[in-house]
Amino acid sequence: MRFKPLTGFRDFYPAEMVIRRGIEAAWHRAAQNAGFEEFDGPVLESFELFAAKSGEEIAGQLYTFTDKGDRQVAMRPEMTPTLARMVGARANGLPKPIKWYCVPQFFRYERPQRGRGREFYQWNVDVIGSADPASDAEVISVAVDALKALGLTADDIVVRLNDRRFLSRMLKTLDVDEATEPEVLASIDKLERDPAAVKKLEERLGSKRAEKILSWCERFPIDEADELKPVLEACEDFGLGAFVEADFRIVRGLAYYTGPVWEIFDRARSLRAIAGGGRYDELIKSLGGPDLPAIGFGMGDVVLTELLRDKGKLPEDPGRVDVFVIPVGDEMRGPARRVITQLRARSLRADGPNAAIKLGKALKLAAQSGATRAVIVGPDEWSNTQVKLRDLNSGDESVVNVEEIERS
RNA sequence: GUGGGCGUAGCUCAGUUGGUUAGAGCGCCGGGUUGUGGUCUCGGAGGCCGGGGGUUCGAGUCCCCUCGCCCACCCCA
Secondary structure, three states: OOOOOOOOOOOOOHHHHHHHHHHHHHHHHHHHHOOOEEOOOOOEEEHHHHHHHOOHHHHOOOOEEEOOOOOEEEEOOOOHHHHHHHHHHHHHHOOOOEEEEEOOEEEOOOOOEOOEOOEEEEEEEEEEOOOOHHHHHHHHHHHHHHHHHOOOOOOOEEEEEEEHHHHHHHHHHOOOOOOOHHHHHHHHHHOOOOOHHHHHHHHHHHHHHHHHHHHHHHOOOHHHOOOOHHHHHHHHHOOOOOOEEEOOOOOOOOOOOOOEEEEEEEOOOOOOOOEEEEEOOOHHHHOOOOOOOEEEEEEEHHHHHHHHHHOOOOOOOOOOOOEEEEEOOHHHHHHHHHHHHHHHHOOOOEEOOOOOOOHHHHHHHHHHHOOOEEEEEOHHHHOOOOEEEEEOOOOOEEEEOHHHOOOO
């Protein structure tokens, strides 16, 4: 074959599509269960919309081109600017808090590796217009709900929670000034991956202060963390006690977070973060929207699929059809088509061979189709306007009217 | 952008010190006679051995270049 998908882009054959849809179904269900409404926006936006928020580094990872109207456009790499734009346009008319979610496809020109391509689907859940810590906990619970629905437990995953205000305040107690704070935060963020991060902290702050920070990372100073308490409390109420752990190493980039921040990891830490989010009270205004507090998270399909595969918990194939309808002899092919039509009209997934084949062969196809039952349309039964219903697992057969065939 | 690993059938891989017509398993297609499948059995299709150049009587195998893929770093909205 001459053509392959572009680097970092994926073909979804039916087997992969089953997985993706299974994950997406869990996302939709969890969000809707918590009263979130689905929205979406354009895949293509003006380049400036994204450039405004992001630095140069990020602009370099944008898929951009000039369209035929000479406009600089970009494929969306994230949802927040679009969300801010949409909320901004109707802010006065929307009841608060705004609880919205979406499952958009994103595009980022990056070097592909395990858990990361150049295109992916990401579940985004946001609450706009609530400053209450209960809302922070609620979005965490929505994220965990979806993962639980996919079969993951507190033995598999952990929500690591921190707070940007707490981080800043603790660093101030060490006399870390505002200018050096970003650097220090970046080092804390890297402590787990980069052995050099410790050294960097020591060089920047001296071994005494660095040690203090490392001790907080080792054992979270929960007694001093007033900023986190309301969120942790609400998490308990949402039944997240086994999932959530305060963790001083969670920083979440350097961007725009203003309060609680959190990431979900697999307990074994064999993968990058499954999800991440936090509070960003200033961002919407800075993007030209209304001055509303906001929180949200993103959960991508790529890492999650890897984890589910590792755990043997990939969504199961529901099969192509419910029943497979088989004519016995050529003269029964017409009646078989009518049976199929009746079944489909009643929303049973039904299929049959559109070819003259023998019964044995047709049953082989039935087994392959994923159907749990076969309907055999033979002259003997059809003369009484009946058919034979065969359970393909047990082999049990019974003669029934077509109307009696139910969804199993 | 930096570093490492790997390219043989749709998939997972074998292929001897360089030696005839490049193999296996799975998958796919077809047979194994009458209205009963999955197992089994027999057969079949499917390869520019990633591409180009070189060494050699002879290259999947050795050398060089190139392309592609994977992994880690960077970054992670």
